Each structure stands twice: as C-alpha cells, then as structure tokens.
Amino acid sequence: MGMGTFVNLTVNGLSTGMMIFLLASGLSLIFGLMGVLNFAHGSLFMLGGYTGVVVFAHSGSFILALVSAMLVGLLVGWVVERLTVRRVYGNAIAQILVTTGVMIVLNELVKAVFGPDIIATPVPPLLAGSWAIGSVILIKYRLFTLAVGLVVAVAVHLLLTKTRLGMVVRAGVENPEMVQALGINIRQVFSLVFAFGAALAALGGVMMAPAVGAVNPDMGLQNQMLAFIVVVIGGMGSFLGSALGSILVGLAGAYTAWFLPEASLAVNVLLMAVVLLLRPNGLFGMGGE
Amino acid sequence: MILELKQVKTHIGQFRILQDITFAVPEGKVTVILGRNGAGKTTTLRSIMGLTPPTEGEILLDGKRIEGLPPHVIARKGVGFVPEDQAVFSALTVNENLRLAMRGRDQSAEERLTFVLDVFPDLKEKLSRKGGGLSGGQKQMLAIGRALVRDNRVLLVDEPSKGLAPIMVEKLARALRVIKDQTTVVLVEQNFALASAVGERYVIIDDGHTVREGILCELEQDRELLRRYLGISPANGERGRAG
Numbered sequence: 001m002g003m004g005t006f007v008n009l010t011v012n013g014l015s016t017g018m019m020i021f022l023l024a025s026g027l028s029l030i031f032g033l034m035g036v037l038n039f040a041h042g043s044l045f046m047l048g049g050y051t052g053v054v055v056f057a058h059s060g061s062f063i064l065a066l067v068s069a070m071l072v073g074l075l076v077g078w079v080v081e082r083l084t085v086r087r088v089y090g091n092a093i094a095q096i097l098v099t100t101g102v103m104i105v106l107n108e109l110v111k112a113v114f115g116p117d118i119i120a121t122p123v124p125p126l127l128a129g130s131w132a133i134g135s136v137i138l139i140k141y142r143l144f145t146l147a148v149g150l151v152v153a154v155a156v157h158l159l160l161t162k163t164r165l166g167m168v169v170r171a172g173v174e175n176p177e178m179v180q181a182l183g184i185n186i187r188q189v190f191s192l193v194f195a196f197g198a199a200l201a202a203l204g205g206v207m208m209a210p211a212v213g214a215v216n217p218d219m220g221l222q223n224q225m226l227a228f229i230v231v232v233i234g235g236m237g238s239f240l241g242s243a244l245g246s247i248l249v250g251l252a253g254a255y256t257a258w259f260l261p262e263a264s265l266a267v268n269v270l271l272m273a274v275v276l277l278l279r280p281n282g283l284f285g286m287g288g289e
Numbered sequence: 290m291i292l293e294l295k296q297v298k299t300h301i302g303q304f305r306i307l308q309d310i311t312f313a314v315p316e317g318k319v320t321v322i323l324g325r326n327g328a329g330k331t332t333t334l335r336s337i338m339g340l341t342p343p344t345e346g347e348i349l350l351d352g353k354r355i356e357g358l359p360p361h362v363i364a365r366k367g368v369g370f371v372p373e374d375q376a377v378f379s380a381l382t383v384n385e386n387l388r389l390a391m392r393g394r395d396q397s398a399e400e401r402l403t404f405v406l407d408v409f410p411d412l413k414e415k416l417s418r419k420g421g422g423l424s425g426g427q428k429q430m431l432a433i434g435r436a437l438v439r440d441n442r443v444l445l446v447d448e449p450s451k452g453l454a455p456i457m458v459e460k461l462a463r464a465l466r467v468i469k470d471q472t473t474v475v476l477v478e479q480n481f482a483l484a485s486a487v488g489e490r491y492v493i494i495d496d497g498h499t500v501r502e503g504i505l506c507e508l509e510q511d512r513e514l515l516r517r518y519l520g521i522s523p524a525n526g527e528r529g530r531a532g
C-alpha cells in the first residue's frame with residue numbers, strides 16, 4: 001500500500017467515523033442519561049438520508065438538505081419520545097420492544113413512500129471531485145464530512161462542558177434522581193436530549209448518503225450496528241468515548257475494506273471484544289471496575 | 290408545623306415498606322429520625338421527596354399536600370435533600386455541583402453560596418476539583434452544601450455521619466448547629482451522640498411504623514426505649530461521640 005492509498009484510506013476512515021459518530025453520540029447520550037437502548041435511533045439516520053434526497057432534489061441546495069434533515073430528526077425524535085419512549089422509562093424490556101416497534105414503523109413508512117430499492121444520491125456538484133497532491137488524492141466530499149463532523153463534535157462538547165444544560169446532562173448521566181431532587185425537571189431534559197440526539201443522527205444520515213452513493217431503507221440498521229459497537233467501545237454515556245470509538249471503528253473499517261472487505265464488520269466486533277477485555281466499561285466508561 | 294406526615298404508606302415494587310408513618314416537624318427545629326437498620330428511615334425521606342411516592346396517606350408542607358407531586362416540584366417548593374450515599378456528581382467540579390443546585394443567579398443565592406463556603410471552608414479550597422476526587426467527609430460537606438445553596442423550607446439529611454472519621458463527625462456536628470439557625474432540619478442519624486448534640490425532637494421508626502415521637506432530652510433518659518428500638522444503652526458506652 002503506497003503513501004497515497006494510505007492517506008486516502010485514512011481520510012475515508014475518519015470521514016466515515018465522523019458520520020458514525022453523529023449516530024453514536026446521540027445513542028450514547030440517550031443511553032447514559034435515560035438508560036434507554038434506542039433501537040429506533042438508526043431509523044432517524046435513515047430518515048435524515050431520505051429527507052436530504054427529497055430536499056436536494058427540489059431545491060438543489062445541499063445546505064438546505066442538511067438543515068431540513070436535522071429539523072425532521074428533531075421533530076420526529078421529539079414526537080417519538082413524547083408518544084412512546086416517555087411511557088416506558090425504567091422498563092428495559094418495554095423500551096426494547098417500543099423502540100424496535102418505532103424502528104419498524106418508520107422503516108415501513110419509508111418503504112411505502114419511496115419503495116424498497118436504493119435511490120442514487122450523487123455528491124452535490126460544489127463538493128464533487130478531488131484534489132491531487134502528488135500521489136495523494138483527497139476527495140472533496142470526504143473532507144467536507146470530516147469538517148462538518150469536527151465542527152459538530154466541538155460544538156456539542158462545548159455545549160456539554162460550558163453551559164448549564166450541559167452540566168445538567170452530565171449530572172443526569174450520573175444520577176438522574178439527584179438531579180430531580182435539586183429541582184430540575186429531568187423529563188424536560190430527557191425530551192430535549194432525545195430530540196437533539198435524533199437530529200444529530202439525521203445529520204449523519206444526510207451526509208452519509210452521497211459518501212456511499214445511495215440511500216436505502218436499511219441504511220439505518222446497518223449503521224446502527226456500528227454505532228452500538230462504538231458506544232460499547234467508548235463507554236456508555238461518554239461523549240468523548242463515542243468520538244474516539246467512532247474514529248477507531250471508522251479507521252478499522254477503511255483499512256480492512258482495502259485488504260479484506262468481507263472482514264470489515266468482523267474486525268470491528270473484534271475491536272470491541274479487545275476493548276471490553278481490557279476495559280469492561282469501555283474506554284471512557286464510568287462505574288464499577 | 291412546617292411538615293406533616295399522616296398515615297403514609299409506601300410500596301416499592303410489590304413490597305410494602307412503610308405501613309404507617311405519622312409525625313410532625315415543627316419549624317426552626319431539628320427533628321431526628323431514629324430506628325434500626327431497615328426500619329424505613331431512608332424510605333420515609335424519599336417518600337417526602339417524591340422519589341418513592343406514597344401509595345396512601347398525606348404529606349403536608351406548610352399545610353399544603355405535596356404527596357404525588359414529581360420530585361423536582363417538591364424540591365422547588367423548598368424541600369432539600371441530602372441522600373444517604375451523598376450522590377455527589379463525580380464528573381462535575383465542586384463548583385459545578387453547587388451551581389447546578391442554584392436556580393437563578395440572584396443576590397440571595399450568591400449569599401447562600403457564601404454562607405455554605407463559610408460553613409465548609411474545606412470546599413472553598415477545592416472548588417475546581419472534581420466531585421469524584423473528594424474524600425468521604427468532603428463529599429458529605431458538598432452534598433449538604435449543595436442542598437443549602439437552595440432556598441429551602443426543610444432540609445432532609447440521611448445519615449450524614451455514616452462512614453466518617455470522628456474528627457469529620459465533629460466538624461459535621463458544628464456545621465449542623467450553624468445550619469439549624471437557617472432552616473428546619475429532618476435528620477436521620479444512627480449516631481445517637483451526634484443526634485442528641487444537634488437535635489431537639491425525635492421520631493422513632495420501627496418496621497415501617499412510627500412508634501414514638503417526643504423531645505430528645507427526655508429520650509436520653511429512657512434507657513428501655515433506646516434499647517428496644519435502637520439497640521443501644523447510652524450509660525455504658527455510646528457508639529460515637531460528637532462535639
């Protein structure tokens with residue numbers, strides 16, 4: 001593998017990692033704060049992808065597609081929390097059933113409207129093409145996703161560490177009961193974080209579509225699998241953990257894809273197993289060791 | 290009476306934990322809840338706070354019923370809570386732990402913060418330290434301080450001396466004496482020396498029932514009662530001493 005290929009794979013891996021991160025960070029926060037393993041999270045990713053397709057087809061503006069996807073994610077996430085998840089806090093079995101149910105409903109809805117087949121999603125013209133620097137070829141769209149992912153990661157990190165809301169979320173991940181005993185309406189915070197996590201997932205979906213060239217109704221499920229691996233690697237509820245976990249998973253996927261494409265998922269599962277052997281709570285996980 | 294419990298029954302899952310808890314807390318005093326391990330003291334405080342809401346009975350704060358309200362609403366009505374395990378947020382700094390509890394940034398909140406740091410000078414030096422890095426005694430101070438920065442009518446404190454070194458228990462006793470001038474306190478305490486050093490009234494809970502209520506200094510004389518419900522005989526050796 002030459003220098004050019006190596007750089008290319010690394011950029012691809014980091015870029016995929018960033019999109020996985022958008023999915024995984026919400027999953028991790030929702031689990032850390034509310035104890036909900038949200039099986040519908042990938043559907044929001046998928047919904048983001050389809051929203052992007054529709055908006056881009058009608059407006060030709062990719063920025064508008066990104067923003068609309070996030071808004072749809074925010075709205076659907078809020079409704080899903082209000083109507084379903086809210087009723088089953090504290091009941092793990094019911095949560096799995098309810099969120100799986102939501103996932104099936106959303107996926108079937110999308111299939112009903114758009115059909116079960118893939119829809120091709122070209123890279124927006126402004127972001128198409130690549131730069132060649134010597135033997136290194138940099139794909140513009142990959143760099144774009146990397147940049148957006150980084151900006152979002154930094155923004156969310158600042159939100160979590162520098163604002164009162166972030167303080168409440170961090171405290172809630174540790175002990176939601178005590179947060180309530182301090183006069184804070186944790187249910188409101190739950191709704192907000194759920195909707196916000198959904199918006200991030202939808203953003204991941206809309207950015208992923210041009211990177212892989214298509215959307216399909218199952219794209220949520222496929223990427224949710226990787227996101228779960230990331231959350232386990234990084235540690236449930238840890239934002240920094242999901243960032244690092246996503247980078248690891250993204251890179252591992254990209255390098256394996258070059259040598260042995262079929263082994264991509266297997267390598268990520270292996271990565272998870274190794275991390276769990278060394279650190280049972282994940283890289284940044286809290287709690288009893 | 291600032292706080293009243295009337296025939297409170299509380300279930301956790303299908304277990305009936307509290308059967309009949311009835312007592313009243315007079316304003317401006319320290320009421321100590323006594324009783325052996327597993328008697329239901331913690332569940333009583335958690336029921337007042339709304340964390341394990343009562344299934345029957347009434348809880349009145351300033352004469353108004355609060356049972357069945359969500360915990361954050363009860364907290365906003367002026368009930369402060371210092372849980373048994375302190376529940377300091379370990380990932381947050383000492384400063385953040387305190388700020389989280391403060392609602393507005395009004396003058397009185399800042400004054401209460403100053404008061405807390407005067408009562409617990411140890412915290413003042415550790416403001417930027419993570420909660421998780423504090424000693425057991427410092428965590429207890431932070432948990433109490435965090436409740437005190439709020440404008441409370443009643444402060445519920447669950448076994449603050451548990452697991453603390455004697456010198457920390459002394460500090461705690463001194464702090465509690467200062468605090469009781471500011472707010473009404475309901476104190477669960479197994480350390481009878483500490484309880485009688487700061488408390489005025491007592492309630493004994495046994496097996497989910499309130500069995501006795503009265504003035505603490507009278508209880509000190511009643512060896513039979515102490516032995517029966519608390520398993521201590523104050524004449525020959527107390528379980529701990531508090532300054």
Ligand SMILES: Nc1ncnc2c1ncn2[C@@H]1O[C@H](COP(=O)(O)OP(=O)(O)O)[C@@H](O)[C@H]1O
Nearest residue numbers: 301304306324325326327328329330331332333
């Ligand atoms: N979550 C729970 N589930 C079942 N039983 C509980 C639970 N919490 C407390 N109990 C039981 O309720 C009784 C009272 O507990 P608690 O209020 O903690 O007592 P105390 O604080 O007086 O030691 C104990 O017998 C305890 O085992």
Ligand SMILES: [Mg+2]
Nearest residue numbers: 330331332373
């Ligand atoms: Mg207890």
